[in-house]
Amino acid sequence: MYKFGIRIRKVKYTSIEICAGGGGQALGLEQAGFEHIALVELEPLACETLKSNRPSWNVINGDLRRFSAKRYKNIDLFAGGVPCPPFSIAGQQLGHLDERDLFPEAIRLIGECNPKAVMLENVRGILDEKFRSYREHIIKELTQLGYKCDWQLINASNFGVSQLRPRAVLVALKKEYFKFFKWPEINSSPPPTVGELLYEEMNSLGWNNIESWKKQANKIAPTIVGGSKKHGGADLGPTRAKQAWALLGIDGKGLADSPPVNGFSSMPRLTLQMAALVQGFPKTWRFSGKKTPAYRQVGNAFPPPVAKAVGLSIKNALSQYDEKSSKSTRLKSEIA
DSSP states (O other): ETTTTTOOOOOOEEEEEEEESSHHHHHHHHTEEEEEEEEEESHHHHHHHHHHHTTTTTTEESSGGOOOOOOGGTEEEEEEEOOSSOOOOOOOOOOOSSSSHHHHHHHHHHHHHOSEEEEEEGGGGGGGGGHHHHHHHHHHHHHHHHHEEEEEEEGGGGGOBOOOEEEEEEEEEEHHHHHTTTOHHHHHSOOHHHHHHHHHHTTOOOOHHHHHHHHHOOOOOOOOOOOSSSSOSSSSHHHHHHHHHTTTTTTSSSSSSSSSOOOSSOOOOOOOOHHHHHOOOOOOOOOOHHHHHHHHHHHHSSHHHHHHHHHHHHHHHHHHHHHHHHHHHHHHEEEE
């Protein structure tokens, strides 16, 4: 079986995830073949989202600083998207001085559960020169725990998502697995334009301007912005982002409760469902809470197709090592 140019065995690997949010990374890793043993999330509404979409998942609502991973010893994958504000260019970029920086907690938990692989994602700002020493510190900590590591800047649009959305992804594997790891190859075809992606949803109430709007919405979207809990509502970001959305025929000043109806002549706004589609979620995924907290879950999510692609690469490294070890064991048995 081949996905993204990678040979994948149909074997379930286990994972735990921190800062799971609305489930973007969790969904993508599930699609890659990982079985979630536990998902830790602070926000109750995000936990409701996870539970309502996947009732079988073990969702733990609580503060990560009070969570212990000792019971999950030797899990296959430790994953998460630690808070972005400490490294976001939209914030003060305080890094490790920001009380919201949870990289130290992630490293503590990795030490407790000793996973074969680690996958942590964050904003592209963490790759800035000013955070070089902090990145080196993270690598040093993981190296001492027996891992080899690599950072990569990944654009979601390279994996079928209809927005650029650059994200910094850290992958670390135990040394014996790391030599089998390769970053996923990008898709050979471009993602759908916003017009192509949202055509059906935007036209669901019979909007008569749908064809002209689709022609205007002929590019991928700017990065969906979820905003922090302290700042921002359900809009599509700062002024520059709103201007980029306007070029696609989208009013970025807020979200609509429903798609445009026949006779509507202004620029339409995205619905929550449309924003989720732009983020790479399937139509069937539903978000709990009112518009603003639900949109925050969408905007802060790691696009599922990207998580799936990286997850498949990690799974392939694990399975290649397992195949090699199994073959070596058989040969030794036959010789004996």
